[in-house]
Amino acid sequence: MRTFLPIALVGALFLVVAGLGAAFRDVSASTVEKLDLAGLFDRSEHVVHGRIAKTSVRLGAHGRPETTVELELTTAFWGGAQTSLVFTLPGGALSDGREMVIPGLPKLAVGEEVLLFLSRESKRGLRLPIGLAQGKFQIVRDEHGPAVLVRGASELEVLDPATKKSEKLETRATLDWQATVRELERLANVRREREAREKAESK
Amino acid sequence: MTSARRLGLFAGALVACAAMLGVAFAHVRLTSSSTGSGLKWNSPGKIGITINSTGSDDAPDGSHVAALRNAIAAWNDVPNSKATLVEKTDPDEMARTDWESDGVHLIWFDEDDDSGYFPLGSGVVAITPVWFQSDGEIVDADVLFNGYGFDFTTEDVGGAFDIQDVATHELGHLLGFDHSGWAGATMYPYVSPAVIEHRSLSEDEVHALHHVYPVGGFASITGTVRRTSDSTRVLGAHVVARDANGRTAASALSNSNGDFTLRGLSAGDWTLYATPLDYPVSGWNLSSGQTVQTDFQSTLGPTVTTQASGAVDVGNLYVGANAVLSLGRNNDHFPLRIVRGTTDAYFLRGAGLDSLCTLECSDPSITIQVVSWMNTLVAFDVTAPLGAERGHADLIVTNSLGDVSILPAALEVTPPDPVVTSVSVALGSDLGGTTLTLDGANFEPGARVVVGEHVYVDGVDATVVDDSTITLTTTATVPGLYDVVVLDPSGVEGRLDDGFEFAAIPTIATVFPSAGSDLGGTPVTIRGASFEVGTLVRIDGVTQTNVTLVDSDELVVITEPGSAGGPYTLEVENTSGHVATSVFAYAATPDPMLVGVAPASASTAGGDPVTISGANFGVDTEVWFGADAATGAGGVSVDVTLVDANTLVVRAPAHAAGLVDLVVRDGATGQATALAGAFEFAEPEPSGGGGGCATVTPHGPFEPRSAAEGLAPLVLAFALVRLARSRRFALR
Numbered sequence: 005m006r007t008f009l010p011i012a013l014v015g016a017l018f019l020v021v022a023g024l025g026a027a028f029r030d031v032s033a034s035t036v037e038k039l040d041l042a043g044l045f046d047r048s049e050h051v052v053h054g055r056i057a058k059t060s061v062r063l064g065a066h067g068r069p070e071t072t073v074e075l076e077l078t079t080a081f082w083g084g085a086q087t088s089l090v091f092t093l094p095g096g097a098l099s100d101g102r103e104m105v106i107p108g109l110p111k112l113a114v115g116e117e118v119l120l121f122l123s124r125e126s127k128r129g130l131r132l133p134i135g136l137a138q139g140k141f142q143i144v145r146d147e148h149g150p151a152v153l154v155r156g157a158s159e160l161e162v163l164d165p166a167t168k169k170s171e172k173l174e175t176r177a178t179l180d181w182q183a184t185v186r187e188l189e190r191l192a193n194v195r196r197e198r199e200a201r202e203k204a205e206s207k
Numbered sequence: 208m209t210s211a212r213r214l215g216l217f218a219g220a221l222v223a224c225a226a227m228l229g230v231a232f233a234h235v236r237l238t239s240s241s242t243g244s245g246l247k248w249n250s251p252g253k254i255g256i257t258i259n260s261t262g263s264d265d266a267p268d269g270s271h272v273a274a275l276r277n278a279i280a281a282w283n284d285v286p287n288s289k290a291t292l293v294e295k296t297d298p299d300e301m302a303r304t305d306w307e308s309d310g311v312h313l314i315w316f317d318e319d320d321d322s323g324y325f326p327l328g329s330g331v332v333a334i335t336p337v338w339f340q341s342d343g344e345i346v347d348a349d350v351l352f353n354g355y356g357f358d359f360t361t362e363d364v365g366g367a368f369d370i371q372d373v374a375t376h377e378l379g380h381l382l383g384f385d386h387s388g389w390a391g392a393t394m395y396p397y398v399s400p401a402v403i404e405h406r407s408l409s410e411d412e413v414h415a416l417h418h419v420y421p422v423g424g425f426a427s428i429t430g431t432v433r434r435t436s437d438s439t440r441v442l443g444a445h446v447v448a449r450d451a452n453g454r455t456a457a458s459a460l461s462n463s464n465g466d467f468t469l470r471g472l473s474a475g476d477w478t479l480y481a482t483p484l485d486y487p488v489s490g491w492n493l494s495s496g497q498t499v500q501t502d503f504q505s506t507l508g509p510t511v512t513t514q515a516s517g518a519v520d521v522g523n524l525y526v527g528a529n530a531v532l533s534l535g536r537n538n539d540h541f542p543l544r545i546v547r548g549t550t551d552a553y554f555l556r557g558a559g560l561d562s563l564c565t566l567e568c569s570d571p572s573i574t575i576q577v578v579s580w581m582n583t584l585v586a587f588d589v590t591a592p593l594g595a596e597r598g599h600a601d602l603i604v605t606n607s608l609g610d611v612s613i614l615p616a617a618l619e620v621t622p623p624d625p626v627v628t629s630v631s632v633a634l635g636s637d638l639g640g641t642t643l644t645l646d647g648a649n650f651e652p653g654a655r656v657v658v659g660e661h662v663y664v665d666g667v668d669a670t671v672v673d674d675s676t677i678t679l680t681t682t683a684t685v686p687g688l689y690d691v692v693v694l695d696p697s698g699v700e701g702r703l704d705d706g707f708e709f710a711a712i713p714t715i716a717t718v719f720p721s722a723g724s725d726l727g728g729t730p731v732t733i734r735g736a737s738f739e740v741g742t743l744v745r746i747d748g749v750t751q752t753n754v755t756l757v758d759s760d761e762l763v764v765i766t767e768p769g770s771a772g773g774p775y776t777l778e779v780e781n782t783s784g785h786v787a788t789s790v791f792a793y794a795a796t797p798d799p800m801l802v803g804v805a806p807a808s809a810s811t812a813g814g815d816p817v818t819i820s821g822a823n824f825g826v827d828t829e830v831w832f833g834a835d836a837a838t839g840a841g842g843v844s845v846d847v848t849l850v851d852a853n854t855l856v857v858r859a860p861a862h863a864a865g866l867v868d869l870v871v872r873d874g875a876t877g878q879a880t881a882l883a884g885a886f887e888f889a890e891p892e893p894s895g896g897g898g899g900c901a902t903v904t905p906h907g908p909f910e911p912r913s914a915a916e917g918l919a920p921l922v923l924a925f926a927l928v929r930l931a932r933s934r935r936f937a938l939r
């Protein structure tokens with residue numbers, strides 16, 4: 005699996021880097037589409053926080069396994085799901101041991117608390133986390149402190165939504181999940197307003 | 208690489224582990240989630256690969272084929288590996304799109320999300336679903352390009368992904384390999400448009416092949432990664448070996464006991480280190496669900512010597528405490544290409560990158576000059592010496608506390624891009640056979656040349672003469688104007704746009720007869736190559752209206768009238784405008800005609816009288832037994848008795864048994880006619896009785912006229928003979 009979503013999810017850091025990117029353009033061989041948290045948010049049909057309640061594998065349209073995941077919702081930041089969201093991913097292991105793997109697709113285990121950025125459905129009703137592993141975040145609750153957010157394949161852990169500062173963030177033991185929630189809610193508002201504006205303009 | 212996130216600790220502790228088995232693989236293999244078995248093909252020597260014939264809508268010129276062939280070759284060309292991807296070229300199979308069938312391993316550009324695996328916006332450029340049994344035996348795997356969501360290219364079109372680069376990566380999955388922790392490996396999980404450095408395999412992939420599909424024995428290094436602080440074992444630590452030159456050479460992840468095995472090694476000295484798999488590749492990029500702990504800092508271990516085979520145990524590899532220091536993020540571009548003999552400027556993201564840090568390369572011959580430290584970013588210049596070998600090297604950052612972070616295989620040393628300045632010949636036949644000399648620069652041994660769908664390989668069907676000259680002889684290729692591309696073994700390329708054209712260029716081998724009556728109506732057979740529907744024939748500038756395409760190598764023209772004289776230019780012109788020329792003459796005399804021959808057979812011993820009837824015979828008329836009716840070539844001429852303009856008498860020559868053509872030719876003008884298969888030579892009857900064939904006239908004194916009168920009234924119409932000869936009639 006090859007993905008194309010090198011994401012700088014960092015507010016302040018992203019700005020610094022974007023500026024430098026221009027300065028170094030002549031020495032950098034290629035250009036990468038840089039998606040910050042907003043970019044990730046805007047690509048998603050569902051941005052959801054919850055716990056994986058159930059997964060089941062069956063043979064899909066191609067005679068190949070598909071995994072249906074039931075997410076018990078805590079919050080739907082985007083997509084209008086109510087109490088749960090059921091979606092299907094390609095691949096999975098059948099009870100007889102036969103299995104299909106999509107290299108790069110993150111595993112979703114029952115009991116995990118996650119923040120997922122999910123794509124719209126494909127023509128065969130399948131979804132993918134945006135950027136595969138990059139679209140899955142794991143919520144880890146520290147019994148001694150506030151909830152923390154753990155990034156899978158990228159650098160969300162250096163995001164400090166409260167301060168927008170990236171420096172020294174890596175010395176922090178935890179991230180403020182509530183601040184992250186506020187940032188996601190802000191992104192939802194921005195997207196809602198933009199879509200309403202686009203709708204109005206198209207009339 | 209390292210960072211002081213206790214988050215990392217949490218991550219290590221809390222990653223879902225579908226398979227907590229004691230398996231540690233060199234590089235990283237795909238595994239069965241039920242048994243932990245590494246995936247592999249049980250018959251790796253002939254893994255069929257079918258390139259779907261529809262191709263990519265971004266490469267309507269068909270250039271994807273050579274790109275995919277190069278990707279296949281990258282894996283096949285590794286020495287001492289059993290794994291061989293065999294391209295299947297059956298047209299029916301190439302037309303298939305049922306990738307999910309076990310019987311076909313397709314490379315397919317899914318332009319319309321027919322697979323259902325490419326929802327819009329997912330960011331997935333290509334995928335390789337791998338279907339396997341619980342014991343890890345791969346049953347089917349197919350490479351699907353997301354043509355629905357992305358553009359692809361073979362020639363560095365902006366914003367599009369390089370087909371060869373992406374395919375080389377995906378074929379690694381097809382062979383059973385997961386993502387690599389090396390920033391510069393082919394199996395690095397991320398790709399950007401214009402990146403081509405993953406076209407060539409890193410040593411990580413080479414060792415993966417030697418581990419899973421070995422030919423012969425290899426050495427291995429085993430050990431256990433432990434924390435210095437409390438001797439606890441580190442799970443999923445990325446253990447890397449460097450060779451004696453400081454180049455990144457092999458890697459493994461420690462297993463659920465902290466044990467690791469570096470496999471597929473040859474004899475040599477290896478310096479080990481362990482580094483957390485956190486940036487830019489993390490455990491989330493792996494499909495195994497393996498626990499990956501990252502709460503330590505990159506730590507150098509011992510240097511180990513291996514023999515050609517056998518295991519060396521290094522015991523414990525202790526790693527230092529976590530540190531606020533890391534280098535490389537997945538939105539950096541990897542690998543950082545360093546052209547030997549030059550200085551290249553780069554920057555990398557990270558953490559803890561302050562001005563008290565130092566940055567160096569694991570290969571001490573490669574020098575680094577830092578331009579600026581900005582805590583989350585470092586800008587620097589890298590210089591590789593002129594003689595630097597191709598391959599990867601690590602970047603090492605050290606802070607004022609002595610903490611270390613190593614970014615494995617971040618740099619890739621390559622030669623400069625090849626430059627193709629000119630090609631000696633601009634046009635050649637689509638049938639191949641044209642010898643080309645490519646002039647340019649930076650050509651190196653092992654170079655590959657792409658012209659059309661064919662890849663010419665140094666030492667196979669091309670020769671790198673020196674660094675500015677490559678020679679090759681073209682192979683048959685579909686007509687068209689093609690770029691001439693020279694690829695270095697590192698994957699970097701040089702291109703001469705529209706450098707060579709393959710065309711259906713007609714050639715003429717024979718024209719028979721070489722002359723005809725000035726009144727026209729002479730059947731003339733033109734033999735050659737690359738004749739096609741619509742091919743024109745002109746004699747002395749006059750377009751011939753009655754032309755029959757017998758085959759791509761044969762035309763039959765019934766001539767128009769012309770002026771006696773010549774020889775005139777005879778031209779054959781294809782629809783592409785390419786022309787071949789020969790000559791043809793007109794004579795003021797009527798063409799000889801052949802009507803019959805009696806008897807129609809004779810003894811192989813020769814000497815039997817034969818009467819030939821026809822018209823327009825004269826003193827210069829020659830008779831040839833066994834000459835080719837289409838070309839006039841070959842055969843045996845005999846003495847001719849001219850009875851009259853309609854009758855010739857000859858004695859059959861000695862000739863091997865069999866049916867032969869008969870040619871009658873005017874030696875003065877070149878006018879001629881032929882009867883195909885008109886005469887048979889037969890062995891004499893061994894009994895001695897009877898003598899000759901049944902059709903031979905009764906024995907007696909040689910009576911030419913009576914022999915002629917004894918002719919059966921058979922008239923062999925020339926047209927019928929032509930028709931019989933046209934059994935190969937097949938228009939292109």
Ligand SMILES: [Zn+2]
Binds near residue numbers: 007376380386396
């Ligand atoms: Zn991949």
